[in-house]
Amino acid sequence: MTSSDAPLKSSKTPANAYDAIVIGAGHNGLAAAAKLGRSGRKVLVLEAANAPGGATRGREFAPGFRSAGLAHLVNRLDPEVARDLGLTLTAKPGHAMPTAVLDGMNEPAVLRGAYGETIDGVTPEEAAAFSRLRDKLTFQAGILKRFLRRPPPQLGAIGIGDVSTLMAAGIGLIRKGRAEGRDFLRMLLMNVADVADEYLDDGRLNGLLSFDATLGIHLGPRSPTSLLGLYYRLTGEVDGRAGGQFIPEGGMAAVAPAFLKAAKGAGVTVRCGARVGRILADRGSTRGVVLTDGSELTAPVVVSAIHPQATFLHLVDPAETGTAFLRAIRHVRSAGNVAKLDLALSRMPNFTGLTGRDHAGRIVIVRSMTHVEEAFNPAKYGEFSQDPVMEIVLPSLADATLAPDGACTLSALVQYAPYKLQQGWEAGKPAFLKIVLDILEHHAPGLGRTIVAADLSTPIDIEAEYNLPGGHWHHGELQADQLLINRPTGAASGYATPIEGLYLASAGAHPGGGISGLAGWNAARHILAGGTR
Amino acid sequence: MNALTKPLNATEARRTARNHILTPRLETPFHPRLVALDEVNDWYNWAGYKAPHSIFDEELEYFAIRSTAALFDISPMVKYRITGYDAERYLNRLTLRDVRKLGVNRVHYTAWCDDHGHVLDDGTLFRLGEKDFRLCCQERHLPWLLDSAFGFEVEIFEETDEIAGLALQGPTSHAVLAEAGFAGTERLKPFDIASFAHEGGAVTISRTGFTGDLGYELFVSRAAAVSLWDRLWNAGAEHGIRAIGYSALNRTRIEAGFIVANADFVTAEAALRADRVRLPDEIGLDWLVDPDKPNFNGRRAILDARRNQTLKHILVGLEIEGNISAEHAIVYHRGKREAGLVTAATWSPTAKRNIAIASLTRPYGTKFVDDLWVEIYAMRELSYQKMMKRAKIVPRPFVKLARRTVTPPGLR
Numbered sequence: 001m002t003s004s005d006a007p008l009k010s011s012k013t014p015a016n017a018y019d020a021i022v023i024g025a026g027h028n029g030l031a032a033a034a035k036l037g038r039s040g041r042k043v044l045v046l047e048a049a050n051a052p053g054g055a056t057r058g059r060e061f062a063p064g065f066r067s068a069g070l071a072h073l074v075n076r077l078d079p080e081v082a083r084d085l086g087l088t089l090t091a092k093p094g095h096a097m098p099t100a101v102l103d104g105m106n107e108p109a110v111l112r113g114a115y116g117e118t119i120d121g122v123t124p125e126e127a128a129a130f131s132r133l134r135d136k137l138t139f140q141a142g143i144l145k146r147f148l149r150r151p152p153p154q155l156g157a158i159g160i161g162d163v164s165t166l167m168a169a170g171i172g173l174i175r176k177g178r179a180e181g182r183d184f185l186r187m188l189l190m191n192v193a194d195v196a197d198e199y200l201d202d203g204r205l206n207g208l209l210s211f212d213a214t215l216g217i218h219l220g221p222r223s224p225t226s227l228l229g230l231y232y233r234l235t236g237e238v239d240g241r242a243g244g245q246f247i248p249e250g251g252m253a254a255v256a257p258a259f260l261k262a263a264k265g266a267g268v269t270v271r272c273g274a275r276v277g278r279i280l281a282d283r284g285s286t287r288g289v290v291l292t293d294g295s296e297l298t299a300p301v302v303v304s305a306i307h308p309q310a311t312f313l314h315l316v317d318p319a320e321t322g323t324a325f326l327r328a329i330r331h332v333r334s335a336g337n338v339a340k341l342d343l344a345l346s347r348m349p350n351f352t353g354l355t356g357r358d359h360a361g362r363i364v365i366v367r368s369m370t371h372v373e374e375a376f377n378p379a380k381y382g383e384f385s386q387d388p389v390m391e392i393v394l395p396s397l398a399d400a401t402l403a404p405d406g407a408c409t410l411s412a413l414v415q416y417a418p419y420k421l422q423q424g425w426e427a428g429k430p431a432f433l434k435i436v437l438d439i440l441e442h443h444a445p446g447l448g449r450t451i452v453a454a455d456l457s458t459p460i461d462i463e464a465e466y467n468l469p470g471g472h473w474h475h476g477e478l479q480a481d482q483l484l485i486n487r488p489t490g491a492a493s494g495y496a497t498p499i500e501g502l503y504l505a506s507a508g509a510h511p512g513g514g515i516s517g518l519a520g521w522n523a524a525r526h527i528l529a530g531g532t533r
Numbered sequence: 534m535n536a537l538t539k540p541l542n543a544t545e546a547r548r549t550a551r552n553h554i555l556t557p558r559l560e561t562p563f564h565p566r567l568v569a570l571d572e573v574n575d576w577y578n579w580a581g582y583k584a585p586h587s588i589f590d591e592e593l594e595y596f597a598i599r600s601t602a603a604l605f606d607i608s609p610m611v612k613y614r615i616t617g618y619d620a621e622r623y624l625n626r627l628t629l630r631d632v633r634k635l636g637v638n639r640v641h642y643t644a645w646c647d648d649h650g651h652v653l654d655d656g657t658l659f660r661l662g663e664k665d666f667r668l669c670c671q672e673r674h675l676p677w678l679l680d681s682a683f684g685f686e687v688e689i690f691e692e693t694d695e696i697a698g699l700a701l702q703g704p705t706s707h708a709v710l711a712e713a714g715f716a717g718t719e720r721l722k723p724f725d726i727a728s729f730a731h732e733g734g735a736v737t738i739s740r741t742g743f744t745g746d747l748g749y750e751l752f753v754s755r756a757a758a759v760s761l762w763d764r765l766w767n768a769g770a771e772h773g774i775r776a777i778g779y780s781a782l783n784r785t786r787i788e789a790g791f792i793v794a795n796a797d798f799v800t801a802e803a804a805l806r807a808d809r810v811r812l813p814d815e816i817g818l819d820w821l822v823d824p825d826k827p828n829f830n831g832r833r834a835i836l837d838a839r840r841n842q843t844l845k846h847i848l849v850g851l852e853i854e855g856n857i858s859a860e861h862a863i864v865y866h867r868g869k870r871e872a873g874l875v876t877a878a879t880w881s882p883t884a885k886r887n888i889a890i891a892s893l894t895r896p897y898g899t900k901f902v903d904d905l906w907v908e909i910y911a912m913r914e915l916s917y918q919k920m921m922k923r924a925k926i927v928p929r930p931f932v933k934l935a936r937r938t939v940t941p942p943g944l945r
Contacts, residue, residue: 281828282827282828283824283827283828283832284828284832284833313683313684317684318626318683318684318685319622319623319625319626319684319685319827319828320828321828322647322648322830322831323627323647323648323677323680323681323830324647324648324680325648326680326683326684327680327683330683491648498648498833
């Protein structure tokens with residue numbers, strides 16, 4: 001047992017002194033706090049908003065209608081994190097949540113099981129081809145997955161754990177024979193379009209893979225390395241099956257309370273409405289924080305579970321970090337591309353060709369890979385898609401409390417909606433909303449007449465609502481140059497930062513965004529293990 | 534077409550902007566005076582400007598510095614003006630020494646590093662006002678200075694071209710200033726700055742220099758440069774004033790033990806090879822590092838290297854037997870094991886010693902300090918004469934002159 005494992009004597013410390021302060025009560029912040037709290041440390045979580053949950057924080061967007069926040073389904077909650085922290089987020093027993101792909105011409109292609117173990121609505125040959133591709137991608141994602149649960153290796157200080165992970169990856173690579181290993185190295189940095197083309201003919205399946213690979217990332221399916229996004233998606237698992245997805249019992253509104261419960265159960269204090277104004281740092285080490293109300297809270301360990309740019313550009317005195325480090329942090333690409341639509345409907349919509357039961361699944365509107373690529377094109381030049389692609393969930397089907405009796409809510413993640421819109425979002429938002437509503441009306445005729453309220457959050461709105469620079473839910477582009485040892489940037493890629501005692505634990509740290517809990521949990525484990533750079 | 538004429542269109546504008554290639558080497562404001570005095574026509578490129586190696590005779594120029602007064606054009610020295618509310622805090626994060634301790638109208642020698650603690654450059658920092666600084670150095674750093682300004686309320690601009698500079702060095706330099714009518718310069722202590730009237734404008738005079746002698750540096754606007762030269766030149770006639778080039782100055786700076794960026798060390802941004810960069814402690818600048826002041830670029834790396842004893846080099850002064858300059862000679866331990874390289878060397882007429890500055894690879898210079906040799910290759914009519922000469926580590930400066938610091942300085 002190392003000294004850092006020993007419970008620290010917190011009883012003797014003054015009231016506003018803690019062993020660790022976590023900034024941000026998003027799910028990563030709460031995961032980090034829970035893990036730290038369970039080691040006997042006196043942990044305080046500070047949340048600027050009036051409720052915990054971060055991007056999973058719910059809000060009433062129209063009288064009587066609630067949205068559960070930015071995320072509308074769970075597809076990568078890490079089972080090890082869930083087990084370790086005792087998170088009680090489980091899918092409703094029964095069928096796995098399907099994904100229905102609507103192209104507006106053919107009957108829906110419905111992927112059942114974990115990422116299309118079986119598929120309805122496509123030819124048997126196409127289903128078999130998809131199955132082969134799915135198996136290959138799942139196998140390859142499995143090799144990458146082992147890197148997610150540990151800090152990225154630190155160049156110049158490669159440890160025995162790093163070596164064993166690399167070796168395990170190498171063994172995993174050749175487990176299925178040399179040909180499979182070679183194919184993995186061939187495909188790793190390819191674009192999703194070319195890979196999908198090698199296997200599939202059906203536009204809907206091509207389109208779905210393209211959509212899933214690029215959702216939340218500033219890439220089109222034909223952009224080099226776009227396959228990484230799909231790998232990332234497939235490193236997520238549900239019930240031990242890669243690529244699964246679910247809405248927990250009680251709906252997405254149950255996510256934040258589950259993490260909160262884990263933290264509180266570990267003795268963590270969570271203070272909401274407590275905005276951090278400054279992280280105290282002197283000559284390269286931190287000793288706590290000052291809230292915007294001026295009160296000072298001290299701790300030798302400060303865990304920032306908010307965006308790395310929000311941390312270093314706003315909370316830490318620039319004099320306390322190096323010029324090159326700050327330049328790298330400023331250059332983290334973090335311009336969001338996704339708009340979130342919350343619709344209040346007077347009754348449940350009816351998507352053409354979709355059975356009633358499949359309305360409770362994930363619905364993706366995409367015609368083809370080309371459709372995604374063409375939707376991406378304007379985003380490159382600061383314009384939104386005229387024909388966007390989107391992922392839809394009807395949250396009130398899983399959680400009836402979100403809408404009044406008989407009414408329904410619809411949540412959609414729509415892309416591409418670039419953060420830096422040339423015409424500005426003030427003018428662009430009504431125009432983009434009309435485009436999105438027209439597409440919904442096309443796929444669910446009559447939906448327009450049932451709209452009680454429509455609330456579109458552009459990346460600008462998301463930035464303001466959740467203190468997410470760029471409105472990017474991954475806290476920085478999830479692309480090859482911003483992964484692993486470069487996430488968010490070299491000198492802060494191992495959770496520890498150039499400031500001693502200050503750690504990063506948000507989606508902006510390794511491995512990235514999505515409700516996995518890994519960034520926070522990894523950061524806490526790193527701190528418990530001694531936490532040095 | 535003169536520069537003030539508005540270009541007709543984009544193509545025209547591009548052509549006009551292209552005219553700079555007609556003067557690939559810039560001329561300093563003092564160029565007309567230098568050309569008039571020049572007898573040897575031996576120029577070199579100093580940061581893009583035409584600068585003299587020598588004006589008439591390197592040997593005699595050296596003795597002007599040490600015996601009378603020497604006028605040296607330092608206009609090509611890169612100069613940045615840094616002003617604003619956060620100027621002190623900004624510079625304190627940028628540079629190694631504590632800028633809070635630098636009073637108004639004072640100068641200090643300092644250096645600055647990148648995040649890894651590798652030296653980007655050394656230079657002098659002039660505090661012209663509470664929130665007004667001038668940073669003088671060898672290399673250009675505007676992108677680094679601007680990137681460092683994120684989060685600070687400062688304005689930074691390069692004034693190399695607008696501000697002309699002269700170094701007036703030597704035992705009679707103060708007499709020249711007094712003769713020229715700069716009353717009050719006798720009160721300037723080393724590293725003091727004061728402002729004096731000149732031609733309806735002002736000239737900033739600091740008691741600084743690169744020679745280890747009594748001396749001053751004068752800064753003036755480009756427009757008033759030539760008249761300042763004339764004022765000093767006329768006043769200096771009775772005090773043996775001479776215009777000098779870099780070769781003579783270089784000998785005195787070696788005597789004074791000063792280092793030159795990209796001569797005695799490679800600056801971090803110029804280094805192409807990963808092992809050429811240097812921490813301050815590796816080039817004799819450890820005394821600039823102030824661990825007690827607020828955080829500064831490279832702090833952690835420097836202190837880590839000290840604590841973990843991972844410093845790889847050391848800068849030393851050498852005294853070498855004989856009188857042949859050992860410039861760029863390899864230093865050996867026990868005459869056979871390579872220990873480092875001489876970066877600058879000269880015969881010192883003042884010290885009457887053969888002196889050198891060398892960069893040694895530790896533990897040579899730290900643990901092994903005796904039995905050092907330098908291998909001098911002297912070209913003698915197309916044949917190298919190889920000499921293995923004994924070298925001894927000695928403290929710098931090699932030449933220490935009382936008149937450098939005596940206040941008030943002598944008038945003759």
